[in-house]
Amino acid sequence: MYIFAVIATLMASSCSGSESPADSKNICVQRNGYLKVSGHCDSYVECKEFEAVQMMCPDGLHYDPSVQWPNYPCGYPSDVQCNDRGDAQPADPTSDCPHQYGFFPSPLTTPTDCGHYRQCVAGQPHEMLCPSGLAFNPSTSRCDWADLVSTCNVPEFLGFKCPPATYDESKVPVETNHKFEGHCYSFYSCSAGLPRLLSCDAGFAFDPAVARCVDADKVDCSRNRTEQPPLSIHLQPQDKASEKS
Structure with missing residues (x-):
């Protein structure tokens, strides 16, 4: 949780905020909440006790109108598309990053x-x-x-190539499963010649004899190098639990 707390601190400090004009109480029809700003993808208004504060997401993040107050309202562009909501702020790149986030x-x-x-x-x-x-x-x-x-x-990249594709009478690709060498709980699934590396559900292992996942107790995994493929860990744009603490 320490790294998330650090990220939350960094992002909170990178968000800009300024008081809106004197008629802000007319803007905030709800006591607390967020309002989108027309023509801007990463700007928004935060209403707190009917007072409006103009805010901007950090460079590289977009404002998400679907987020409910007090959750952090900025997200990655892959999750929050601008569509026709306007442009984002100019990039603030570093030598290693085209955007801050x-x-x-x-x-x-x-x-x-x-x-x-x-x-x-x-x-x-x-x-x-x-x-x-x-x-x-x-x-x-x-x-x-x-x-x-x-x-x-x-x-x-995968170290594996599917056999030639086969099709059924309706010309639908026939899926076939194949052993992932050195791994007991994962396997390759081929459809139309395209390989996909998949994993069995918890408690199951891949049995090459029947080309599917079965009860793990029925498969000899003594020579298995690893139980599950390694997963990447994404640093989130905001530790929502600590943002408003």
Whole structure:
């Protein structure tokens, strides 16, 4: 929780606020809440005791009109789209980050190692990894299936290539499951020649003999190298529990 408290402090200090004109009580029809500002993607008004304060999200975050007061109302663009709400503030880049906050391509990424990405927090870069089997997609700023990332060499990245695609009588791709070497609880699922690395539910393991997940007690996992693929940890834009404390 310490790192979240630090992030909350950084972001609270980076949000700008200024008192609105004298008619602010007419703006705030509710005692406490948020109001969007027309023509701006990252500006909003916070009403506190019927008093309006003009606010702006930190660079790289957008105001989310669906957030209820007193929860923190700014989120990553991948979660909060501007659509027709106007423009965002000019970028405030650093030498390592194009915006103060956000998810961006990492210089560590290669066509055969596509899972790296960079998360920027207050202009500081944090190198991150997508969950196993997923690649960072710059067009969505999210971890995605590797075959949806055009710059990723999928067979080299996954270390696996699906057999030729087969189809049923209705020309629907037939899904087949395959062993993930060295892993007892994960497997490759192939559809139309596209591989997806999946995991069995808790208490189950992949049985190559039947090509599906079964009760883990029925599978010999003594030589398994790892129980679950490693997961990446995202630093959130705001520790909501501490924002209003």
